[in-house]
Amino acid sequence: MIxxxxxxxxxxxxxxxxxxxxxxLNEAKIDARVVVICHRKFTRxxxxxxxxxxxxxxxxxxxxxxxxxxxDVTFILGRSMLTLAWQDFDQYTEKQKSILRKLFGGKLISVxxxxxxxxxxxxxxxxQPANVVDLCDTEVYLKGVGKHFEKTINFDIYKPHVxxxxxxxxxxxxxxxxxxxVEKVIKDYPDHGILTYNEDYxxxxxxxxxxxxxxxxxxxxxxxxTKDTFDPAPRIFQECKHFNKPVIYLRDKSIHDGGSVYWHxxxxxxxIGPIIEAVKELHDTI
Numbered sequence: 001m002i003x004x005x006x007x008x009x010x011x012x013x014x015x016x017x018x019x020x021x022x023x024x025l026n027e028a029k030i031d032a033r034v035v036v037i038c039h040r041k042f043t044r045x046x047x048x049x050x051x052x053x054x055x056x057x058x059x060x061x062x063x064x065x066x067x068x069x070x071x072d073v074t075f076i077l078g079r080s081m082l083t084l085a086w087q088d089f090d091q092y093t094e095k096q097k098s099i100l101r102k103l104f105g106g107k108l109i110s111v112x113x114x115x116x117x118x119x120x121x122x123x124x125x126x127x128q129p130a131n132v133v134d135l136c137d138t139e140v141y142l143k144g145v146g147k148h149f150e151k152t153i154n155f156d157i158y159k160p161h162v163x164x165x166x167x168x169x170x171x172x173x174x175x176x177x178x179x180x181x182v183e184k185v186i187k188d189y190p191d192h193g194i195l196t197y198n199e200d201y202x203x204x205x206x207x208x209x210x211x212x213x214x215x216x217x218x219x220x221x222x223x224x225x226t227k228d229t230f231d232p233a234p235r236i237f238q239e240c241k242h243f244n245k246p247v248i249y250l251r252d253k254s255i256h257d258g259g260s261v262y263w264h265x266x267x268x269x270x271x272i273g274p275i276i277e278a279v280k281e282l283h284d285t286i
Contacts, residue, residue: 001031001032001033001069001071001072001073002022002025002030002031002032002033002072002073002074002075002275002279003032003033003035003068003072003073003074003075003103004018004021004022004032004033004034004035004074004075004076004077005018005035005037005074005075005076005081005085005103005104006018006034006035006036006037006047006081007037007039007081007082007084007085007088007100008039008080008081008084009039009041009042009197010039010042010046010047010049010050010211010212011050011174011195011197011211011212013233013234013235014077014078014080014081015034015036015047015050016054016153016235017077017151017153017233017235018034018077019034019051019055019061020153020154020157020270021075021077021154021270021272021275022034022060023055023057023060023154023157024154024270024272025272025275026060028272028276030272030276032060032075033060033061033062034060034061034062035062035063035064035066035099035103036061036062036063037063037064037085037092037096037099037100038063038096039088040088040091040092044063046212047061048061049212050211050212053212053213053214053215054158054159054215055157055158055159056157056158056159057157064093064095064096064098064099065095066099068099068102068103068106070106071283072106072107073106073107073108073109073279073282074103074104074106074107074108074109074129075108075109075275076108076109076110076111077111077151078111078113078115078232078233079110079111079112079113079114079115079116079120080113080115080116082104082108082110082120082123082124082127083115083116083119083120083123085100085104085123085127086119086122086123086126086127087119087123089126100127101127104127104129105127105128105129105130106129106130107129107130107131107282107283108129108130108131108132108133109132109133109134109135109275109278109279109282110132110133110134110135110146111134111135111136111137111146111149111151112134112135112136112137112141112144112145112146113141113232114141114144114230114232115230115232131282133146133278133281133282134146134147135147135148135149135274135275135278136148136149137149137150137151137232137233137258137261139261139265140232140233140257140258140261142256147274147277147278148274149271149274149275150265150268150271151233152238152267152268152269152270152271153235153238153239153242153267153270154270155242155267159215161215161217161218161243162218163218164215164218164219165218165219165220165221166193166219166220167191167192167193167207167219167220167221168189168191168192168220168221168222169189169191169192169193169220169221169222169223169224169248170192170193170194170195170216170219170220170222170223170224171186171189171192171193171194171195171223171224171226172194172195172196172226172227172236173194173195173196173202173208174195174196174197174211175197176199176201177229178226178227178229179194179196179201179202179203180201181226181227181228182194182226183203183206184226185224185226185250186206189224192206192207192224193207193208193209193219193220194206194207194208194209195209195211195213195216196208196209196210196211197210197211198210217239217243217245220245221245221246222245222246222247222248223236223240223245223246223247223248224247224248224250225237225247225248225249225250225251225259225263226250226251227251227259228251228252228255230257230258231257231258231259232257232258233258233262234258234259234262237259237262237263237265238262238267241267242267247263249263
């Protein structure tokens with residue numbers, strides 16, 4: 001079994017990628033499931049709803065009440081899944097803590113990222129995985145670790161798309177830092193919607209669109225990209241290209257990260273080959 005672990009909030013790109021790659025592995029007759037360790041502010045139903053809103057099916061999602069076999073492999077689509085689990089460890093239930101130790105204490109495939117460069121090694125030391133195989137988008141991380149692997153959207157399982165435009169410009173403000181960068185320019189885009197959580201940092205004078213949303217891609221005409229922090233693998237660039245929606249790139253173009261790479265990258269079919277090779281490598285080393 002490949003256990004694809006998610007420790008993020010429900011509306012998070014890594015949750016989407018995790019579900020999509022799980023589906024691809026299942027289609028290839030490989031046992032895989034998404035193991036969600038719920039964030040303290042959300043319920044199991046919140047995670048289910050996000051998947052049901054976006055995809056044609058919702059299956060093979062489990063939570064902490066599972067059994068882990070010693071031969072299982074844990075797969076994380078970004079190092080932050082391990083880091084967040086360590087960072088929030090004291091806020092989990094005892095059952096969640098127990099399953100996290102089992103999941104992260106065995107064989108681990110970890111997709112390289114630099115969201116938490118100093119915290120990730122601490123998280124590894126805390127969970128002490130038996131073996132780790134790294135995968136890495138080497139175009140995004142020029143000095144990253146691991147064989148090349150691109151996070152690519154599995155559009156084959158998306159629900160049919162029909163536009164129902166509610167506002168012209170979409171912004172992403174799903175954390176306080178993102179929201180602040182949006183506020184710097186929002187006055188220039190009066191016909192807007194800001195995808196965000198209902199948190200204290202939100203300005204009620206804006207047109208805030210609180211997640212989860214049934215079909216955010218149908219609601220806007222143009223996406224405005226404002227993130228000024230490192231962005232590992234922005235899904236929305238791929239989605240806008242797929243659905244023929246314009247993008248305004250409103251950030252420093254000298255920044256090299258997933259934002260600049262995915263801005264120029266063509267849409268490719270997801271490739272599970274590197275994952276399968278990593279699983280074989282782990283089994284060969286045990």
